[in-house]
Amino acid sequence: QKEVEQNSGPLSVPEGAIASLNCTYSDRGSQSFFWYRQYSGKSPELIMSIYSNGDKEDGRFTAQLNKASQYVSLLIRDSQPSDSATYLCAVNMNSGNTPLVFGKGTRLSVIA
Amino acid sequence: DAGVIQSPRHEVTEMGQEVTLRCKPISGHNSLFWYRQTMMRGLELLIYFNNNVPIDDSGMPEDRFSAKMPNASFSTLKIQPSEPRDSAVYFCASSLDRPDTQYFGPGTRLTVL
Numbered sequence: 001q002k003e004v005e006q007n008s009g010p011l012s013v014p015e016g017a018i019a020s021l022n023c024t025y026s027d028r029g030s031q032s033f034f035w036y037r038q039y040s041g042k043s044p045e046l047i048m049s050i051y052s053n054g055d056k057e058d059g060r061f062t063a064q065l066n067k068a069s070q071y072v073s074l075l076i077r078d079s080q081p082s083d084s085a086t087y088l089c090a091v092n093m094n095s096g097n098t099p100l101v102f103g104k105g106t107r108l109s110v111i112a
Numbered sequence: 113d114a115g116v117i118q119s120p121r122h123e124v125t126e127m128g129q130e131v132t133l134r135c136k137p138i139s140g141h142n143s144l145f146w147y148r149q150t151m152m153r154g155l156e157l158l159i160y161f162n163n164n165v166p167i168d169d170s171g172m173p174e175d176r177f178s179a180k181m182p183n184a185s186f187s188t189l190k191i192q193p194s195e196p197r198d199s200a201v202y203f204c205a206s207s208l209d210r211p212d213t214q215y216f217g218p219g220t221r222l223t224v225l
Binding site: 032034042043044045046049088099100101102103104105 | 203
C-alpha cells in the first residue's frame with residue numbers, strides 16, 4: 001500500500017510566524033513531490049513542486065525534500081491569515097504523467 | 113482558458129437513483145483524473161484516462177461506478193444505483209504530460225439521501 005502521511009492538525013500559528021508542515025511517504029522510489037493548498041469548499045491548487053533533495057524557495061514558501069528519510073516539508077514564512085487552509089502533500093510514485101498519491105492534509109490556521 | 117469545468121456543482125439525490133457527473137478538461141490536456149474526497153478518506157483517485165483510454169480504474173469502489181471518456185473534451189462518472197455512502201465531493205483534474213501540470217475542477221458535491 002503506497003501511503004502519504006500528514007498530521008491532520010489543526011496547526012495554529014500567529015500572524016508573521018513560520019508555519020512548518022510535514023509529510024512522509026512510503027515508496028522509496030518516489031520521483032516527484034507536490035504541495036497543494038485547499039481553501040474550505042474549494043478545489044486543490046498546486047503551490048510548490050520539488051524533485052531533488054534540498055530546498056526550493058518560491059516567495060514566502062520553501063519546500064524541503066529528504067529522500068533518504070522519505071520526508072517532505074513546506075515552510076511558510078511571514079504567515080498571513082490568508083494562508084489559513086488545508087495543505088495537501090502529494091507524491092508521484094512513478095515516473096511520468098501518472099496519478100499522484102495524496103495525504104489527507106494538514107489544516108493550518110493563522111491567527112491575526 | 114476556462115480551466116477544468118465540472119457539472120453539476122451540487123447534486124442531491126435519493127438512494128437508488130442514477131447520478132451522472134460531467135467533466136470538461138482543459139483544452140489540449142491528454143490526461144484526466146477522477147477523484148473523490150471525504151473527511152475520513154481524504155482525496156482518493158478513482159480512475160484516470162490517458163489519451164481518452166482508461167489506464168487504471170483500481171480505485172473505483174465497485175461495479176456501481178463507471179466512467180467514460182468518449183472524446184478528448186468530455187468525461188462522465190456514473191453511479192448506479194447511488195447509496196448514502198457515496199456522498200462526497202468528486203473532483204475532476206486534467207494534465208499535460210507532467211504531473212505538475214495537474215489542474216483541478218471546482219468539484220461536484222454529491223449528497224445521497
